[in-house]
Amino acid sequence: MARAFAGSASMRRLAQIRGQLLGQNGDRKSLTGHLRLLAEPTYQRLLRSEPFMRRLIPALCLVFIASLAVYRSLELYYDHQATERQARDEIALTATVISSHLASEETNLPELGYRSALQRVLADSLPAGATSNGRTILVADKDGTIVASAPLQPMLEGMQITDIFSASQPLTVFGARAGVLTVKAALLRSGVGEDTMATVHHLDGRLGMIAVLQPEEDIYADWHADVSANVTLFVGTASVLLVLIYAFFAQATRAEQADEMYAATRGRIDTALTHGRCGLFDWDLSRGRMFWSASLYELLGREPKDDILSFSEVNAIAHPDDVDLLALAEHLLQSGETMIDQMFRMRHQDGNWVWLRARGEIQREPGRSEPHLIGICIDVTEQHELAEQSRTADLRLRDAIETISEAFVLWNARNELVICNSNYQALHGLPANVIKPGTPYQDVMSAAANTQIAPQAMTVSQRDGTADGSYEVQLDDGRWLQISERRTKDGGFVSVGTDITALKRHEEKLMDSERKLKATITDLRKSRQTLEVQAQQLVELADKYAHEKTKAEEANKAKSEFLANISHELRTPLNAIIGFSDIMTQEMFGPLGGERYAEYSRDIHESGTHLLNVINDILDMSKIEAGRMSIAAEDINAAEAAADAARIITAAAAEKAITVSCDVAEDLTVRGDRRALKQILLNLLANAVKFTPESGMVALTAEQTDERIRFTIEDTGIGIAEADIERLAKPFVQVENQFTKSHKGSGLGLAIARSLIELHGGELEIASEVSKGTTVSFTLAASSTSVPAQAELL
Structure with a gap:
């Protein structure tokens, strides 16, 4: 029965925990809400007010001590005043009562035994407590001799009452009904003058006066005792409070240091955990709540928070195929196991899955039965991926080995x-x-x-x-x-x-063949010697060729550099020649004085302009050969570029009555360098006009083929022989030699045009027939394509 009862209790406890785990989603708001509304605000307010409270509490304690001292001082002062008033009232009242009684009984005193009778009357006239607290009553006759006292003091009787008071305070200070005064009185106890409250009443008849005296020491004895007790209590209370203040300061300082140490230690632990790609967790199995460290939040890409996570929050991001948190909790509670080591996936904030390895142990606090699973989670995503890659590689290796x-x-x-x-x-x-x-x-x-x-x-x-x-x-x-x-x-x-069975058999056949080949080895050796001599000669020729080729390349490079430099040097004086000849031709500063001077100026200007064009062609060609010509590619309207070139060449064509036509569609757009395209068209049109007889025709057309634009320049000129077409586009090459040519020029226009076209990734084509005309065409990229990378980098 006990075992069955224990089993049913365990099942009920497990069901209760299961219900808490499953119902945690609904309880989350209440749990987290209470934590937020109660614990967290109070704790935060306490943290914010701690420095103020640490200064305020000692100040309040000191104020309390000072207030207590002032209060007790005032209270003792008022008690002192009250004690003094009470003593004065009692002394005055006692003196009044005794003097009245003695005045009424004086006539009944016998002559014989006067002092004894007076002593009895005095004793009878004393009110209750008249002689308590050191109070002394003296009765003197008219001569000032003490005749009776209470309490009875025989040593004072017969003495003059003036001997008791000091000389500085004679009895003359007391009137007939003087009040209570503080005087110096002697011979009452020690014979030494001490502060005493005293009053003196004068009587009529044989009695002279009645004096009532009470030392202040006796009057304030109880008050002094109260002062001693209050001082002792105040000193003890103040000492306890000062000790508490010191203890508070020591505790607060130690707590602050502990907080700093805790913050530093926690920062170091969080840093170590973050760099180690791991995090801590504390799972309350009985309540289904879980605490994560900041590094574990960072592993999953989530914002760290101080709230305790619910079971549903953690279970929602765990991969269901890897781990069942509810089943794991039930297993740990049923089986009694205390250690876990499990790998599973959890969802990252960005949606990816992160492989974690959880290792922990169940802990129970002393005196409490709630089990806590405390452990660490390590990011093993990379190790898992490496293991998967290793398994994949192993399978691939096995397949490769098998094949x-x-x-x-x-x-x-x-x-x-x-x-x-x-x-x-x-x-x-x-x-x-x-x-x-x-x-x-x-x-x-x-x-x-x-x-x-x-x-x-x-x-x-x-x-x-x-x-x-x-x-x-x-x-x-x-x-x-x-x-x-x-x-x-x-x-x-x-x-x-x-x-290698087949190779072995083939080797046997080769052995037979080897014997046959040995007979020819001698002949081959002689042939080899001859070949070696020839090979040596070829090597020497190859070295000479390489040397001469290097010299030719260096000479060509030096030529290009020389042309570039000399062209640049020639342009500077030519600019002056052209400018000054133009000024003289236009006679800007007055007439030259003769027509021939004007004619000479025009010839100088035309010759200088021609020479400048030649030098510009040489400079452009040298830049192209030296690789310093750059191409800035952009989208260009083909119709506009063709129209500009045709318009510029029209003036030269009009001198020879040559018709220049331009037929280019408006929607054609070419991808290239605007300046280079204009120079290409001008050079080709200029060549066509130059070699076309008078009243001829030059036509410029363009059309799109696939992703390229083809430009065509057709003329009715003198034509070119087929044998001369291949060398025509080379630099400084003309069909006519310098003795027979009838057209002036450097022979670089076509070569420059061809080089610029090739920089654009195009190709120049020439088709001609002697005496019938020439057709020159080239292609450039359309705007939808791009110029080759090597052209843009030149």
Whole structure:
């Protein structure tokens, strides 16, 4: 029964925990809300007010001590005043009562035994407590001699009452009904003058006066006792409060230092956990609540918070195929296990899955039964991916090994089988139970159907050597096998066996052929010597050719640089010649004085302009050859570029009555350098006009083919022979030589145009027939494409 009851209680407890875990989503608002509304605000206010309270509490304690001191001082002062008033009232009242009684009884006093009778009357007239607290009553006659006292003091009787008071305070200070005064009185106890409250009443008859005296020491005895008690209590209270203030300061300082140490330690731990890609967790299994460290939040890309996570929040981001948190909690509570080590996935904030390895132990606080699973989560995503990659690589390796045609086997450092393919198994006729990983080499070889008979050309033993090598063996069935072995980094061996039976048979045939070839070796040796001499001569010729080629390239480069430099130097004086000749032609500063001077100026201006154009062509050509011509590609309207070029060349064409036409569609857009395109069209049109007779025709057209624009310049000029077309576009080349040519020019226009077209990635084509005309065409990229990268980098 007890066991059954315990089992049912355990099941009820488990069901209760399960209900708490499953219902945590609904309770989250109440739990978190209470934590936020109660604990967190109070704690935050306490943290904010702690520095103020640490200064305020000692100040309040000191104010309390001062207030208590002032209060007790005032209270003692008022008690002192009250005690004094009470003593004065009692002394005055006592003196009045006694004097009245003695005045009424004086006539009844006998002559004989006067003092004794007076003493009895005095004793009878004393009110209750008249002689308490050191109070003394003296009765003197008219001569001032003390005749009676209370309490009875025989030593004072017969003395003059003036002897009791000091000389500075004679009895004359007391009137007939004087009040209570503070005087110096002596002979009452020690004979030394001390502060005393006293009053004196004068009587009529035989009695002279009645004096009532009470030392202040006796009056304030109780008050002094109260002062001592209050001082002792105040000093004790103040000491306790000062000790408490010191303890508070010490505790607050230690708490502050502990907070700083805790913050620093927590920062170091969080830094270590963050850099170590791990985080701490505390899972309250009985309530389903979980606490995460900041590093664990960072692992999952989430914002750290101080709230306690609910079971539903954690379960929502855990991968259901890897872990069931509810089942895990039930298992831990039922089985009594205290340790866990499990890998699972949790969802990152960006939606990806992060592999975590959780290792923890169940802890229970002393005196409480709530189990807490406390542990650490480590990010093992990279290790898991590496393991997956390793498994994938292993499968690929196995497939690759299986697909090779050779027999492949891998042994570890202990001569145990690691892996082999089916060709190795078939070659040796091994059963399936022998080729398992870990089988020793001797067991595999003892189960093989084919054994080695006669190793040939062995460079290293298969098992007892340490160097890499290969050898050939003949199997029992007559086949030849070439085995290549290489040592692995871990000390094992990898062996590859290739069937070389066909090669062996072919080798035998080659042996026969070798004997036949030996007869021809002598002849071949002589031929080889002859070939060696020829080869040496070819090497020398090749060296000379390379040397001459290098010299030619250097000369060509020097020429280009020279042309570029000399062209630049010639342009400066030409600018002055052209400018000054233009000024003289226009007679800006007055007439020249003769018509021939004007004609000479025009000739100088035209010649200078012609020379400048030639130099510009040379400079452009040298830039192109030197690789310093740059192309700035942009989208250009082909119709506008063609119209500009045709308009510029129209003036030169009009001098020869040549008709220049331009037929280009408006929607054609070419991709290239605007200045270079204009120069190409101008050079080609200028050549066409130059070599076209009077009243001829020059036509410029453009059309799009695929992703390129083709420009065509057609003229009715003198034409070009087919043999001259190939060399026509080379620099400084003209069909006519310098003695027979009838057209002036440098011969660079066509070469520059061709070079600029090639920089754009295009191609120049020339088709011509003598005496009928020439057609020059070239292609450039349309705007939808781009100029080649090498052209843009020049």
